[in-house]
Amino acid sequence: MAVFPTGKPREEDHLETVICKTCKRPVLKQGAIDHIRGCIRAKQEKARRKKEARDAANRAKEKVDNKDGDEDGDGAGDDSMKGQKSAKKSAIKGMAEDGTKKGKKRKATADGGDDDKDTKEPTKKKKKKEEPKPKAQKPKGPVDVEKQCGVTLPNGAQCARSLTCKSHSMGAKRAVPGRSLPYDMLLQAYQKKNQARQQKAAIDANAPLQDDLENNGPVDSDEEKDAVMAAITRSQPQPLITHTLMSTKKKYQYVRIKEMLSHALGGARGGGLFSTGETVSPPTGGNLFQPVEDISLSSPIPASNNVAVDGGASDAASNPTVNKLPLLRLRARALNLPSHQQTPSTALSLRSLHISTSISITITITATMSMSVPDLDAVGIKAQNDLADNFRREVATLLDRKNLNFPGAQPVSFAGHHLDELQRKDYYVCEKTDGIRCLLYFARGDPDSEQPEIHYLIDRKNDYRYVPGLHFPLPGDDTFQSFHVDTLIDGELVNDTYEDGTQQLKFLVFDCLVIDGQSLMHRTLDKRLGYFQEKVLKPYNAMYKRFPEEKTHRAFAVEDKSTQVSYGIEMMFRDVIPKVKKIHGNDGLIFTCRSTPYHIGTDPHILKWKPPNENTIDFRMRLEFPILEPDTDDEADGVTEPYPDYDAIPICHLFVGLNANEYRYFDEMHVSAEDWDSMKALQLPLDDSIVECFRDEQGRWRFHRLREDKADANHYTTVDKVLQSIKDRVTEDDLIRAAPAIKTAWKKRQAEEEELRRRAARPPPPNGNANGVKRKFEES
Missing domain, CATH: 3.30.470.30 (DNA ligase/mRNA capping enzyme)
Known part of the structure; x- marks a missing residue:
């Protein structure tokens, strides 16, 4: 306990631990040096005691062997063997201490006299090495085409590698007969299963070590201290008065989202920290999804959104799917109210605010999205990276190109x-x-x-x-x-x-x-x-x-x-x-x-x-919210540090593409209150997103729409061309005025091409091809 200033851990003490490499136990970082030194001394002492015990066991075994030899009555043989052992010990001792040269005679220390030269050592029979038995080759089972490659090899057998075999092409693997499902679907299932197995192995490898302390033996003071400190670290003791530690930012977000959800879901809670307008009362009839006459959507909600758009409370009872919708997937009714009935809390744009409970909450609304733009994830099943890479190579080969980007x-x-x-x-x-x-x-x-x-859609x-x-x-x-x-x-x-x-x-x-x-x-x-x-x-x-x-x-x-x-x-x-x-x-x-x-x-x-007013550029947008200093009301609510003002309109910085994953600052986007409300109503991540912007009559860049189908902003060279197009301002009237000249030029080219085809089809003169060489037609 000496590692703590007061002799015992307090709430404000930060219990930081490290793993001892010797004993593999967690120890406090403050006392890690002393613990490691003690572990090294204990390890050395343990090794010394083990060596002494081993030497003692060897000596006891020699005594038992000598005693058994005397009882058998073979004195001469025993003396001979004893002399041999003594000679060996003397030889080893002489080489270690006196450095005696090889070949000189050494005195035997067993009897104190010379060795008997006539005494011959008993010859030992060499043991014959057992010849290893030939291993019988295990019979190979049939190839399972559901889990293995299965492509026919030159020797007539089937390839027994896994479905991810790199030796055979995708077409050959798809052509293997006997599969219950297409190869692509089996490959996806195989990769998903292996990924789950690898994730489980990683979790098991990173699992905390089990405590290997033995409670049935004596424990010294150092081991007792280590055991107590390890238990304190794992148990995470709490003081008698429970006080949840929460940063100011987390607390602010917690209160903010609690107030927002209370209003959005029609709660009876009145004005709160972020409420500035009248409380939105829930619709009558008891059905959260019942439509109200004064609610106006920018576009109708399709039936695929699982939201009832007609009917009253009886619809919820007759349709169990509506009652089983998760709470966080509800389309918040208050966000669809007219602008004069919205409050800052109901118009709040939620971007996965993480509360102290580590729960990420995202409310999704698709009513404001363009109805003509489909959802690709609802149309097809996205291929995993490995399978998609194989298809990219197939398409590149089909087009005779090496680049694997969008073709x-x-x-x-x-x-x-x-x-x-x-x-x-x-x-x-x-x-x-x-x-x-x-x-x-x-x-x-x-x-x-x-x-x-099989058919695949390839997006941008x-x-x-x-x-x-x-x-x-x-x-x-x-x-x-x-x-x-x-x-x-x-x-x-x-x-x-x-x-x-x-x-x-x-x-x-x-x-x-x-x-x-x-x-x-x-x-x-x-x-x-x-x-x-x-x-x-x-x-x-x-x-x-x-x-x-x-x-x-x-x-x-x-x-x-x-x-x-x-x-x-x-x-x-x-x-x-x-x-x-x-x-x-x-x-x-x-x-x-x-x-x-x-x-x-x-x-x-x-x-x-x-x-001209719709010429747009795709930018990467990054948001910068203003920072507020806490006032008296904030301090009363526990907010004591500066925090971002998410109710304010942020500064929207626009960037254009420079090189791979590199961007260059371009300009700032003008955002009005109406623009910001429409952007928040999308309920999609806005920071670091791709936005399509147009230039208004005053030369300011304005928000047009989010480009979820694009991963990168326009390259700066494309931006220059768009700016030139905006500068030229080719209008609808300009195109209509140019149509007659375009038609005249088209008809003229068409007549010239027709004349060329007619002359090429004309038979040559009788003597015009006597030497067998065609005359070249020279256009006059």
Whole structure:
């Protein structure tokens, strides 16, 4: 107890322990040096006593052996053996002390005289070494294709390695017959099981050591002190008056979230520390989910959110799912009230506030999110890292590239000089859908299972999600049993909402990279789309035309995106865009060059036009809240240290991409009170997130939306191009005015190409090819 100032531990004493490497026991850090020295002395003393006991046992054994020899009556033999032992001891002693040279005679110390030269040592028979028996080779059991690779080897056997075998390709492992599930699903289950086993082993390895003290033997004072200190450390004694230690910040957050939950869940609690307005009374009828007339949502909540949007208290009784919803998953009603009825506590943005009980609370509200943007996690199952890496390598091999990043093309912002570009080359134009950009990969499955074909969505983060229920038959197959593999198409996943309230998830295809292993990237855009429509889309539509009842089982519908020639801009603004805005969002136009190949990465021949007030940049945003000094009321509530003012509007710093995981400060985002309320209403983490911002008429950057589908901000070179586009301010009227010139240039190129084809098809003159060499056509 001398390690404590008062002789015993107090509440404010910090009991910091270390593990002694000698005895493997926890000891207080204050007395660790003395304990370690004592342990080393005890260990040395223990080793000395053990050596003495061993020597004594050897001597006792020699005495017993000598006594047994005398009783047998073999005196001469005993003397001879005794003489030999004495001679050996004398030889060892002489070599150690006197350094006697090898070969000299030594006196025997057993009898004090010379050894008898005629006495011969009894010869010892050498024991024959037993020859090891040949080990019989254990018979190998059959390969379990559910847990092992199973690929057929050159010798006819099956590979017995695990499912993660690196010696064989994914296609060969998927083609192994006899599996009950597809190889990808078995691999995921195998990896998940191994991960759980490794986590358990790590937990067991880090488990605290068991106390190995023995209570049945004598205990000295040092061991008793060590045992008492170890017990105190493990027991964590509490004083008679219990006082929970909590930092000021934790206490502030605890009181804050308690007040917020009380208001948000309709509690009867009145004004509190963070309450400045009238208390929001709960709705009548006894049902927390019963709608109230004065509640207005920015967009309707879909049925998939598990929230009742019609009916009274009887709905909760008839629908047990509503009653079983976890409390923290409830959509807080107070957050959906009109702005004049909201209080700072109900409009609070909760970002996983950790209370002293180590519970992370997050309330999620999706009512304010765009209805046309689907949730990828609800559409497909995200592949784990190892499986996703294998697919990235497959896709890279399919595209004949070494880079494993996202294999899609990216547009550039439309600037003023691009109006001349539309006159120089042929461009197609389509509306820019407010959805999620994805590639759809047709991979090979297990041919002997129920899923010989598998399909994965590849998002902008280069994550792979398995989508069940898709089938794309080959052309010319009336049975629709055959299917495409090694195919990659480019498109956008969007959720269409119709006037009757029904919704349909669609994948709108606007390009095609590979079909059945044949690369189309070097072909022109019209050829790529023609291949897709004839080989993929036409058989796909024919199948669902014959079997319309199968439409309910598909994950989403696949359609080609409607495109027009670039001079049809006026029709796009007059007819197409107003129509698509009724079923899904739209934020501009996309111009794609017809005559250029598909280019992975930033493609200067794919132009993204947006209205000047909607030209946006994706930034990484970091928040800085003001710091408040505690006032009298705060001190009365136990708050004595400065704390962040989460009720205030923070400073939003914007950053652009520089290099890998490096960012450069760009500007500050202007946030009004309305903007901050809309950002908080998303109930999503805002700090260090990717936000899409636009520039207002005063040159300030304003919040547009969160980009959960993107992992990085725009690169500074992309930002420069967007700024140039904003500076040029190409409006809708500018595009419509340029349409006649674009059409004239298009028709002129079309006529020239037609003339070239006509001249190339014209037969040569009778004497124009007498020497067998074709004449070169020189255009006049």
